[in-house]
Amino acid sequence: xxxxxxxxxxxxxxxxxxxxxxxxxxxxxxxxxxxxxxxxxxxxxxxxxxxxxxxxxxxxxxxxxxxxxxxxxxxxxxxxxxxxxxxxxxxxxxxxxxxxxxxxxxxxxxxxxxxxxxxxxxxxxxxxxxxxxxxxxxxxxxxxxxxxxxxxxxxxxxxxxxxxxxxxxxxxxxxxxxxxxxxxxxxxxxxxxxxxxxxxxxxxxxxxxxxxxxxxxxxxxxxxxxxxxxxxxxxxxxxxxxxxxxxxxxxxxxxxxxxxxxxxxxxxxxxxxxxxxxxxxxxxxxxxxxxxxxxxxxxxxxxxxxxxxxxxxxxxxxxxxxxxxxxxxxxxxxxxxxxxxxxxxxxxxxxxxxxxxxxxxxxxxxxxxxxxxxx
Numbered sequence: 001x002x003x004x005x006x007x008x009x010x011x012x013x014x015x016x017x018x019x020x021x022x023x024x025x026x027x028x029x030x031x032x033x034x035x036x037x038x039x040x041x042x043x044x045x046x047x048x049x050x051x052x053x054x055x056x057x058x059x060x061x062x063x064x065x066x067x068x069x070x071x072x073x074x075x076x077x078x079x080x081x082x083x084x085x086x087x088x089x090x091x092x093x094x095x096x097x098x099x100x101x102x103x104x105x106x107x108x109x110x111x112x113x114x115x116x117x118x119x120x121x122x123x124x125x126x127x128x129x130x131x132x133x134x135x136x137x138x139x140x141x142x143x144x145x146x147x148x149x150x151x152x153x154x155x156x157x158x159x160x161x162x163x164x165x166x167x168x169x170x171x172x173x174x175x176x177x178x179x180x181x182x183x184x185x186x187x188x189x190x191x192x193x194x195x196x197x198x199x200x201x202x203x204x205x206x207x208x209x210x211x212x213x214x215x216x217x218x219x220x221x222x223x224x225x226x227x228x229x230x231x232x233x234x235x236x237x238x239x240x241x242x243x244x245x246x247x248x249x250x251x252x253x254x255x256x257x258x259x260x261x262x263x264x265x266x267x268x269x270x271x272x273x274x275x276x277x278x279x280x281x282x283x284x285x286x287x288x289x290x291x292x293x294x295x296x297x298x299x300x301x302x303x304x305x306x307x308x309x310x311x312x313x314x315x316x317x318x319x320x321x322x323x324x325x326x327x328x329x330x331x332x333x334x335x336x337x338x339x340x341x342x343x344x345x346x347x348x349x350x351x352x353x354x355x356x357x358x359x360x361x362x363x364x365x366x367x368x369x370x371x372x373x374x375x
Contacts, residue, residue: 318364
């Protein structure tokens with residue numbers, strides 16, 4: 001997202017702040033505690049609704065106006081925070097002041113706080129969206145004879161939200177840690193990625209020195225490209241650039257990555273060609289430990305099987321990328337971030353490196369995982 005688009009984005013946030021404030025002017029002139037509380041609760045409920053529109057719903061509207069939806073989200077957050085402060089002010093205000101003066105001062109304070117809270121939230125979310133950190137994780141895997149260090153990189157989303165060139169630091173971090181191998185967990189590109197950006201990101205990733213493996217995510221092959229006016233590259237062009245970068249693609253296939261480690265790379269859950277877990281070639285024939293890589297952590301048949309393995313997944317952006325979507329997902333039982341234990345198996349869901357649609361992350365961190373597998 002260029003500087004000009006960021007300025008427009010900030011102006012959109014300011015306009016939304018003004019509209020929200022103006023819509024509540026009559027309410028703020030009167031002391032109706034029950035009505036004020038009701039409106040406050042409604043605004044709290046609207047906050048995740050706009051987050052869901054931005055992150056989850058696949059439609060022409062959300063794809064074309066996703067950044068504008070985040071402007072509403074940020075303005076709404078600022079308004080909610082200002083309303084909370086307003087409640088405190090009303091509790092401790094000086095009742096000796098003349099009412100008209102008190103109300104006027106209160107309006108100025110609330111309008112200022114709405115803008116300040118919104119922009120501060122934008123600054124935090126924007127900073128959190130561009131900073132990439134290393135997340136060290138240690139896990140045990142049945143069947144290993146020795147330890148292995150693996151880099152797991154998921155959800156880069158090179159394109160509109162973040163330029164391909166911005167991931168040069170990622171390659172530097174990975175090479176500095178010197179992992180035994182690197183696994184890309186899908187969504188390295190998405191529907192906003194141009195052909196040139198797709199070529200550039202894989203050229204950058206080719207500089208990683210360790211052996212590299214790749215599974216497709218739900219966005220890599222631009223299934224919703226028509227919502228943005230059409231795809232920018234074909235499946236064949238994507239495959240060609242991945243392989244030119246020295247990356248091995250695993251789509252419902254397994255590969256022996258070490259004497260005691262087999263990696264099973266799964267086709268994405270959204271693809272109609274994906275095989276059932278029991279229909280895969282048996283990865284246990286060599287009595288090695290099995291590491292399953294599956295972009296979406298949602299296949300319960302696979303996770304509830306009796307086979308021992310560790311599954312690495314991404315997709316969730318730590319529970320939706322925007323707070324408080326993680327709360328909604330947890331209530332529904334979704335696995336959004338961290339480790340989840342099953343009988344004889346372990347699922348690990350990564351926060352991911354990039355962002356979807358807009359350079360904003362108010363939930364979780366942009367990170368790749370340096371995983372130490374131990375016997």
